[in-house]
Amino acid sequence: MSKEFFEQVDVLTEAGQLRRLSGAFARFIASVGAASPQLMAACVLLSELEGRGHSCLLLSELNADPAALMGWSGDEWNDLRASVGNWPETVADWRALLAAATQVWPVGAADVNQPLVLDGDRLYLRRYWQDETHVAGAVRSRALGGVLAADADAETAEIRRWLDILFPHAARGGGTDWQKVACAVAMRGKLGIITGGPGTGKTYTVARLLALLFATAGPRQAGLRVALAAPTGKAAARLKQSIDIALDELAEKVGSALPLRELAARMGAARTLHSLLGARPDTRAFQHHAGNQLDVDVLIVDEASMIHLEMMSALLAALPPQATLILLGDKDQLASVEAGAVLGDLCHNAEAGEYLPETLSYVHASTGQEIPESFAGHGGPIAQQTVMLRESRRFGGPIGALALAVNAGDTAKAVEVLRSGQDGKVVWTDLAQSSDLLQLALSGYRPYLQLVKNLPENADDIVRLAILKSFESFRILCAVREGEWGVSGLNDAIEQRLQSAGLLKRTGEWYVGRPVMVTRNDYASGVFNGDIGLTLPDPARPGALRVYFSEGETLRSVLATRLRNVETAFAMTVHKSQGSEFLHTAMVLPKDGGGMLARELIYTGITRARDYFTLLTPNGQVLLDAIGQRTQRASGLRHLLDA
Ligand SMILES: Nc1ncnc2c1ncn2[C@@H]1O[C@H](COP(=O)(O)OP(=O)(O)OP(=O)(O)O)[C@@H](O)[C@H]1O
Numbered sequence: 001m002s003k004e005f006f007e008q009v010d011v012l013t014e015a016g017q018l019r020r021l022s023g024a025f026a027r028f029i030a031s032v033g034a035a036s037p038q039l040m041a042a043c044v045l046l047s048e049l050e051g052r053g054h055s056c057l058l059l060s061e062l063n064a065d066p067a068a069l070m071g072w073s074g075d076e077w078n079d080l081r082a083s084v085g086n087w088p089e090t091v092a093d094w095r096a097l098l099a100a101a102t103q104v105w106p107v108g109a110a111d112v113n114q115p116l117v118l119d120g121d122r123l124y125l126r127r128y129w130q131d132e133t134h135v136a137g138a139v140r141s142r143a144l145g146g147v148l149a150a151d152a153d154a155e156t157a158e159i160r161r162w163l164d165i166l167f168p169h170a171a172r173g174g175g176t177d178w179q180k181v182a183c184a185v186a187m188r189g190k191l192g193i194i195t196g197g198p199g200t201g202k203t204y205t206v207a208r209l210l211a212l213l214f215a216t217a218g219p220r221q222a223g224l225r226v227a228l229a230a231p232t233g234k235a236a237a238r239l240k241q242s243i244d245i246a247l248d249e250l251a252e253k254v255g256s257a258l259p260l261r262e263l264a265a266r267m268g269a270a271r272t273l274h275s276l277l278g279a280r281p282d283t284r285a286f287q288h289h290a291g292n293q294l295d296v297d298v299l300i301v302d303e304a305s306m307i308h309l310e311m312m313s314a315l316l317a318a319l320p321p322q323a324t325l326i327l328l329g330d331k332d333q334l335a336s337v338e339a340g341a342v343l344g345d346l347c348h349n350a351e352a353g354e355y356l357p358e359t360l361s362y363v364h365a366s367t368g369q370e371i372p373e374s375f376a377g378h379g380g381p382i383a384q385q386t387v388m389l390r391e392s393r394r395f396g397g398p399i400g401a402l403a404l405a406v407n408a409g410d411t412a413k414a415v416e417v418l419r420s421g422q423d424g425k426v427v428w429t430d431l432a433q434s435s436d437l438l439q440l441a442l443s444g445y446r447p448y449l450q451l452v453k454n455l456p457e458n459a460d461d462i463v464r465l466a467i468l469k470s471f472e473s474f475r476i477l478c479a480v481r482e483g484e485w486g487v488s489g490l491n492d493a494i495e496q497r498l499q500s501a502g503l504l505k506r507t508g509e510w511y512v513g514r515p516v517m518v519t520r521n522d523y524a525s526g527v528f529n530g531d532i533g534l535t536l537p538d539p540a541r542p543g544a545l546r547v548y549f550s551e552g553e554t555l556r557s558v559l560a561t562r563l564r565n566v567e568t569a570f571a572m573t574v575h576k577s578q579g580s581e582f583l584h585t586a587m588v589l590p591k592d593g594g595g596m597l598a599r600e601l602i603y604t605g606i607t608r609a610r611d612y613f614t615l616l617t618p619n620g621q622v623l624l625d626a627i628g629q630r631t632q633r634a635s636g637l638r639h640l641l642d643a
Pocket of ligand 1: 202205
C-alpha cells in the first residue's frame, strides 16, 4: 500500500503540488518505524503545511476538505486518498491511529524523543511543538510576572502623574485614550503588546512609554539598558529614527524634570533581531540564548507581525525574565513567511479587549481613563497586556478607507473606494494589460534613473542617498513570484522596457541603476535577507560597481561582485515589502489566484502606500475572491495561551 501511496506522492511532486521535502520527510518517518499509509499521508500533509506557514496539522482538517486546504484538484486528492486505502473517519480515529505509531509522542505518554508530537487534536513536527509550548509559557509568565505589588498604590500614582505630563491632551473625540492605556498596561507586567494599523501611533506611544520607564526607574534611571530591534534592517532604522524624533520633542515638553536627551543618546542603534541575538554563519543557534541572556532591561521590537515562531522562541529564551518586552505591530498584516502567526495569535483578543475587572480598575487608577463596558470580558493574561490602537492619524482618505474595507472583508465597499478614484490617490486598472504595468513602471522609476544618469563622478554620499530615496518613492508589489504577473516575469519585462526607453544600459547581470534585494543573510558582507540596495559606479575603482544600502540617513556599500544571493527588485513580493512604505505603491495581482490569495496580503499591499495606491488586475475577480478569504494558519498557540 505504501508503495502505491508514494507513487501518488511522486505524481503530485512532479506536478508541482508538493515540495520534494514533504515526500522525503514521510519516507524518513517510514524508515524509523512501522509505516501505515495513513501515517504517511498525515506526514506528507504536515510537512507540506509547515512549508506554507502552519505550525501543525489539525486532525479535523483530514476529514474536512483536504483538497481545498492544499489547493489540489478533486482528482489529485481522490487519487492520493485511494492509494491510502481506509481513510479514518473521525478525529478520534485519527488520534488513535497516530497515538499508536512509534514515531509519534502523544503528549503525556512516555517521551522517547519521537520526531512527531500529538498534542490533543494537533500533529506537530517536534521542533514546532517545542517552540509553541515555549512561546506560550514564556509570554504567559511575562504577562503575569512583575505585576505591581508591594507599593502598588504609590507606583500607580506615579505612573498617573507622568502619564498626565506625557499625554497632556484628552483623546480626540473625547473617547478612551488607548495610547495612554497602552503605556499603563505595559508598566504592569514584563510584556506589553501594542497593535494597530498604520499611523495609529504605535511609535508615538512607545516613545512615551520609554519616557515613563525612565521616569519611574528611580535610582536605576541612568543605568536602564534599552534595546531597539526589528526583523529587518530597514524597519529597525525606521524605529530608531521615529523614536529619536519623538523623544527629542518630548524632551522639550518635560524639560528638566527628566534628562530625556541624555538618556536617549545612550540607547544605541536599533538592530535586526538576528544581529541582536548574535546570529552566526552556518548555524541556526544564536550567541544569546537561555544560558547567555541579553544584557537589557527593556526590549522594544517593531514590526512584530514578521516574527516567526522559531525566532520568537529564540528571542524569549534570550531575554532575562526581569526585562520588559514591548512588541509593536499590525496584527492584520501578513504573517511571517516562515511557520507561525505569532502576533496574530497573541492578539486574537485585541479587537474585543476582553479586559478583566482588575485591568479596568488598574487602568482607571493609573490613567484616569474609562474603558467602555464593551471591552470588558474574560481574556487570559496576554489579553490583559495587549492594547489595540484604533485611530489612524495619517491614514485617512481613500487609502485608509480601502484598507479598512479590505480588512473587514467588505468587498462592496472596497470596490466602491477603488472605483471612486478620489484625488487620484487610489487608482484601479481592471482588465490590466502588461503594457499598462510597463507604462507605470516607466513613469515610476524614471525620476531615480534620471538622477543615476546625471550622477557626477565626484558625487558624495548625500547625492547617493538622494538617489536611494528617490528609488524608495515608488515600488511595484506582486502577490506571487511566478508567471507573467509575478516577480520574476515582471522584473525581466520592466528591465527591457526601461532599457528600450534609454533609462538604463543592461550590459550583463550587473548594471548601473540595478535595484537588488538580498535573498540570504550574508554575514561576511553585512547584508541580510530583505535588504534592498541600488547599484552605482564605485567612486574608487573606475568600471567597478558597488551596491548602496541606506539605513535611515546613513549609507553602506558592498562591491557588487561580492553579492551572490540577490535578485532584481523593480518588482518585489508583498511579503518582502513588509516593514517598508513607499510614497506610491502599485500592487499587481495575477490572472488566477489559485485560491491562495487572501485579504491579509491585499491589506498589507495597500498599507505600504503612503500617498498613492495603484492596483492592477488582469482579472478583477481575483481581487474579490482574495478579499473574501482569510488566511488561516493552523497553530496551537491560541489554545495554549488561553489554557
Ligand atoms: N496622540 C497623538 N497626538 C498627536 N500626534 C500623534 C498622536 N499619535 C500619533 N501621532 C502622530 O501620528 C503620526 C503617526 O504616528 P506613528 O508613526 O507613531 O504611528 P505608527 O502606528 O507607528 O505607524 P507605522 O508603524 O505604520 O509607521 C506621527 O506623525 C505621530 O507623531
